Amino acid sequence: MPVLVMKFGGTSVATLDRIKRAAKRVGMEVAKGYDVIVIVSAMSGKTNELVGWVNETSPLYDAREYDAVVSSGENVTAGLMALTLQEMDIPARSWQGWQVPFKTSSTHSAARIEEIPTENLNTKFAEGMQVAVVAGFQGISGEGRITTLGRGGSDTTAVAFAASFGAERCDIYTDVDGVYTTDPRISPKARKLEKISFEEMLELASLGAKVLQTRSVELAMRYKVKLRVLSSFEEPNEDAGTLVCDEEEIMESNIVSGIAYSRDEAKMTLGSVADRPGTAAAIFGRLSEAGINVDMIIQNIAEDGQTDMTFSCPTDQVARADKALTAAKSDRQIDFKDLLADTNVAKISAVGIGMRSQSGVAAKMFKTLFEEGINIKVIATSEIKISVLIDRKYMELAVQALHDAFKLENAS
Ligand code: ADP
Ligand code: ASP
Ligand code: MG
Secondary structure, eight states: OOEEEEEEOGGGGSSHHHHHHHHHHHHHHHHTTOEEEEEEOOOTTHHHHHHHHHHHHOTTOOHHHHHHHHTHHHHHHHHHHHHHHHHTTOOEEEEOGGGTTOEEOSOTTSOOEEEOOOHHHHHHHHTTOOEEEEETTEEEOTTSOEEEOOTTTHHHHHHHHHHHTTOSEEEEEESSSSOBSSOTTTOTTOOBOSEEEHHHHHHHHHTTOTTSOHHHHHHHHHHTOOEEEEESSSOOOTTOSEEEEOGGGOSSOOSOOEEEEEEEEEEEEEEEEEOSTTHHHHHHHHHHHTTOOOOOEEEOOOBTTEEEEEEEEEGGGHHHHHHHHHHHHHTTSSOOSEEEEEEEEEEEEEEOGGGGTOOOHHHHHHHHHHHTTOOOOEEEEETTEEEEEEEGGGHHHHHHHHHHHTTGGGOO
């Protein structure tokens, strides 16, 4: 039997009624003759609540227990989905990560997938099970502890199953009917894209578009998984949603395909560091040891052997970065006069594979922001993206202005 993977996100399983609606959708695919692997998220809001409970109980929590707690939301929805399907006379069984077993590294809360043996599920499919409902987001480490894949990780669970089982397609059901030119919650002019390339989706996801977890796109690209994003609230049809596919499958690529934003950015500046070999290595070495996800970096022109070094990182890592750098200063590993943190910034990015062959995109982006009176604090570019750091209060204005400037309301 051909295999289909269907993933339902938090809003799609938020109530018993919604689970029923999702189960009906699964039933339609079973009727077409598929063995279906359903990946479920926790009910919407549940994982946030669990994370809150952990933080309140133990601010410097043991990561193994964090994973034990926050993975539990998916256990509930997996069981409920299996029961709902059984009520519809569809042979279904729930699977927690360890039962599969979904094997991962022991990097708790950011575990890497090591292996998904297909034997257990395939034996049950051969015995008549038609749907395996798998709890997303969770796995088991070599030490036998429960792990999680990082927030939004059920997308990655889904793509990993699709790759391991050679699924015909991996359908990601969510609360929007596809991938848009920007977050439809921010811009009413956002347009749904019929297709988007893996490369562009990868950039959009990593730059803040949370419709897919970045790692899920990475995996889909590597294993050539046919990936579709669609709404669980709309009537199904064959062409629904957005197909994430190879660049070659897209007839005409846009210069800019989408605008992404990331709200929770911070900018940190080390004032007056020595302009000599080894300074950057020492600063970023200490930050890396402290697990800080440094993103953009700028080093100013030196004067009198001194320079300023600025970098960006997620807002919730500022305290840890501050601690690591202050410790490095007391150890005399680095020296700086002051350390400033600006936690009121946001990152806005324009992404498009057409940028490879078109010049002037950066100029247009900067001019548009200038015309709105928005100051750019840091700039970073790659082959298919341009990102800027700006004051957070202008974030929505910037997204809308850039969406207009690149005429994305005409995209499809
Ligand atoms: P789920 O719970 O189904 O995993 P998420 O909340 O993780 O859903 O992701 C869906 C959300 O992603 C949408 O509600 C939307 O606000 C947001 N989003 C951000 N950027 C985009 C984009 N470019 N296209 C579509 N949705 C986007
Ligand atoms: N429930 C997890 C989260 O909220 C995983 C997911 O939904 O993808 O992050
Ligand atoms: Mg999600």
